[in-house]
Amino acid sequence: MANKINAKYQEMAKISKALAHPTRMFIIDKLNEKEHCVCELTEMIGVDISTVSKHLSILKNAGIISAEKRSNMVYYNLQCSCVLNIFSCVLDVIQSNIDSTKEMIE
Amino acid sequence: MANKINAKYQEMAKISKALAHPTRMFIIDKLNEKEHCVCELTEMIGVDISTVSKHLSILKNAGIISAEKRSNMVYYNLQCSCVLNIFSCVLDVIQSNIDSTKEMIE
DNA sequence: TGCCTATTTGGCAAAACTGCCAAATAATGT
DNA sequence: ACATTATTTGGCAGTTTTGCCAAATAGGCA
Structure with missing residues (x-):
């Protein structure tokens, strides 16, 4: 076990x-608007x-969403809005990639 | 092909x-400080x-890092500092998970 | 050219991930 | 208790990822 990568x-x-x-990215995007049960997400x-x-x-x-059982349905919510920051940062990286590609072509 | 998840x-x-x-998270963290060649990263x-x-x-x-060949070494750099935002957002999520766990115990 | 160092690539086996089906579990209403 | 609906779990086959070794590639130097 030579690997030195630590727990962090x-x-x-x-x-x-x-x-x-x-699919999981999609789910997070949807849960950002409002909570959804498994059924609704499956439909989408x-x-x-x-x-x-x-x-x-x-x-x-992963601690990204939380579940709440009501009647016989389970409703899911974002556990913490900070995931959305990752979401927009990822979009930034994609935009930056597009920009780099554009530059290369020009 | 019933899957409706789109390109985004x-x-x-x-x-x-x-x-x-x-390992890739580690590499990004190291490249944030300064560029490194494959050799140096391998050592770490x-x-x-x-x-x-x-x-x-x-x-x-994925467009996250860029490579530059100098002499017979290849030096890698972060392509765009916006990856670091993802990095800190991920740490936020981890911190939020820790906080939730703490709350649960108390 | 030949040798050495740095890096990438191909191939392979082990492990992890994905998505379906079927079965199990849980809550609701008859 | 039984049937119905919503969800989770187990299992399985197909795919992808991972990390090693060996071989290929590339640059520098004698």
Whole structure:
């Protein structure tokens, strides 16, 4: 075990890994507007409900979203608005990439 | 193909995926201080140089870092400081998770 | 040219991730 | 208790990621 990467980076990668899927990015974007149950998200996304449930559990596990059971439905919310900052920072990086590409062409 | 997730989320996930590894998070943190060649990073990380090279190519491919060849070494730099914002946002999420856990215990 | 150092690439096996189906669990209403 | 609806869990096959080794590539220097 020669690897010297410490717990800090492990933890950071865990958060990033939780975001590293288009469906999960979509879910975060939707939960930003308002809470949603698994059913609603499944309808929007168009994959099997079990798949959506698993994506939600990954996000919950990373501490990014929280679940609240009401009646027989489970409503999900962003746990902390700070995730949205990551969201917009990622968009900044994408914009910066577009700018770099433009520069190269010109 | 019932999946309705669009290109925007694909692109965002791509960036996040590039960050989703402890070694790559470490590399970004180091490149923030100053540029480094593959050799130096390999020394710091403690894995095979080919592994480090592949991590670097993943980050480069995502437009997060840039490479400059000087003599027979390749020096890597952050392509855009905006990645650092993601970095600190991720740390915020971690801190928020810690706070939530604390609250739960009390 | 030949040698040395730095880096990248190809290939492979092990591990992790993804998405489906089926089954289990939970709450509600009959 | 039974049926219905919402959600989670287990399992499985297909795909992707990871990290090592070995080989290829590239630059500097004798």
